[in-house]
Each structure stands twice: as structure tokens, then as C-alpha cells.
Amino acid sequence: MTATRQHSLIDQFLAQTQHALETTFGDPRAQRPYPAGATPDIALDQAERRHAAGLMRINHVGEVCAQALYSGQAAVARDPDTRARLGEAAQEETDHLAWCARRLRELDSRPSVFNPLWYGGSYAIGLLAGLRGDGWNLGFVVETERQVEAHLDQHLDILPPADLRSRDVLRVMKADEARHADNAEHAGARLLPSPIPGVMRLASQVMKTVAYRL
Structure with missing residues (x-):
């Protein structure tokens, strides 16, 4: 019988680094079909196209942050079921990431130049949340997804x-985010103390303001 290989800290570091590079600089592939594939691409004027691109760039950054957050949380999650839930949600977030990137290309635009920064900050938050325990881990999932849904x-x-x-694209993403939050709640998420959601909203607003243009 072949023994299961145990991943060393170096293995884990290399895997996490590869994931970060693929998320911020690569071209992730969606497993599900593009929601707008059969929708007419109506011509937008220059101002409309620029505005739509700014909004979709924000959403793309949000998916970069989700990948980092889930990756950081899963790295230190204690319960295998929690890790599995985070992995399932992360795959759907990969679909979102790919869809937003495709829509940006259709709008003749590009992702945020600060994606590595957004990824690094979100990964650190994910690690900190995970180290507090799985209840807090899932609590961050709920709060993050509710804010994204809004x-x-x-x-x-x-x-x-x-x-x-x-x-x-956004309608499908919204339905997925709501389901991720519901699943985390049912799995035993803890309610985050009042200062934390406010700080998360403030950080999100800074990100959205910057990402709309850059």
C-alpha cells in the first residue's frame, strides 16, 4: 500500500505562492459557463464603457481578495470539514474571477494594478481569522460575503x-455569495464583534475607490 505523502511547510509555502501568482498575474479558468455567453453585447458609449469597466474592476479585485482570504483561512483551519467548505467556495470564486476578467477584456480594460497588494492584505486577514478558530473563520466568511452581496x-x-x-455576470455572482454566507452560518459561524464589520467596510471602501480607477 502506498503511503500518503505529507506536505512539508516548504511544500505548502510553494503551493500558496503559486496560487497567489496565478490569481494576481495568471488567467484562471472557470469550471462553469460564462453567464453572459448568450447575452447581446450592446454598444456602450465611451463614458458608459469606462464606468462599467471601473465597476467590473472592483468586482475583479473582490474576487482576488476572496481567493486570498479563503486560501489564508484554509491554510490554518483546524477542522477538515471547514477546509472543504472553504475549498468549495474558493472554486466558485475562481469562476467569478475568470468571468470578471473576461468582462474586463470585453470592455477593453484591465484588472487593478494593485492586485498583488490586495491579495497580500487579504491573505494576512485570512490567516489571522483562521488562527482564532473555525467559528471565527466562518464568521469572517459570512461578513465578507454579506458585504460583497450588498x-x-x-x-x-x-x-x-x-x-x-x-x-x-453579477446576478450569478450575487447568488453564489449569498449561498456561501448561508452555508457558513449553518456550519457554526460566530458573530463578529461590532468594530470588526465596520473596519471591514472601511477597508472595502478604500479598495473600491482605488480599484475603480486603478
Whole structure:
């Protein structure tokens, strides 16, 4: 019988580094079909295209942060079931990342130049959350996903009316984020103390302001 290979700290470091590079500089592949694949690509004027691209760049950054957050949390999660839940959610976030990148290309735009910075900060938060225990780990998932769900709602309201393709992408993303939060709640997420959600919203607002343009 072949023994299962135990991954050393170096193995884990190299795997995490590869994941970071693929997320921030690579071209992740979605496992599910592109939600806007059959939606007409209606021509937008220059201002509408620039605005839509800014919003989709924010959403792309959000998915970069989600990849980092889940990766950091999974690295220190104690319970195998928690790690599995984080892995399942991360795969759907990979779909989101690929969809947002594709929509940015369709809008003749690009991801944020600060993606490595966003990734590093989110990974650190994920590690800290995971080290507090799985209940806190899942609590961060719930709060993160609820905040993302709220900003996706806002983006659906302020996208150019003709940008049907971005809307189709965001609707699927919103449904996924809501399900991730529900699953984390049912798995025993702890309610985060009141200062933490506020700090998370403030950090998110800084990210969105910068990512809209850069």
C-alpha cells in the first residue's frame, strides 16, 4: 500500500505562492459557463464603457481578495470539514474571477494594478481569522460575503442600462455569495464583534475607490 505523502511547510509555502501568482498575474479558468455567453453585447458609449469597466474592476479585485482570504483561512483551519467548505467556495470564486476578467477584456480594460497588494492584505486577514478558530473563520466568511452581496446589489443598480452582459455576470455572482454566507452560518459561524464589520467596510471602501480607477 502506498503511503500518503505529507506536505512539508516548504511544500505548502510553494503551493500558496503559486496560487497567489496565478490569481494576481495568471488567467484562471472557470469550471462553469460564462453567464453572459448568450447575452447581446450592446454598444456602450465611451463614458458608459469606462464606468462599467471601473465597476467590473472592483468586482475583479473582490474576487482576488476572496481567493486570498479563503486560501489564508484554509491554510490554518483546524477542522477538515471547514477546509472543504472553504475549498468549495474558493472554486466558485475562481469562476467569478475568470468571468470578471473576461468582462474586463470585453470592455477593453484591465484588472487593478494593485492586485498583488490586495491579495497580500487579504491573505494576512485570512490567516489571522483562521488562527482564532473555525467559528471565527466562518464568521469572517459570512461578513465578507454579506458585504460583497450588498455591493453587488449596488452595482446592479448603477451599471449603464445597456450593459446587460455585466448584469448577467453579477446576478450569478450575487447568488453564489449569498449561498456561501448561508452555508457558513449553518456550519457554526460566530458573530463578529461590532468594530470588526465596520473596519471591514472601511477597508472595502478604500479598495473600491482605488480599484475603480486603478
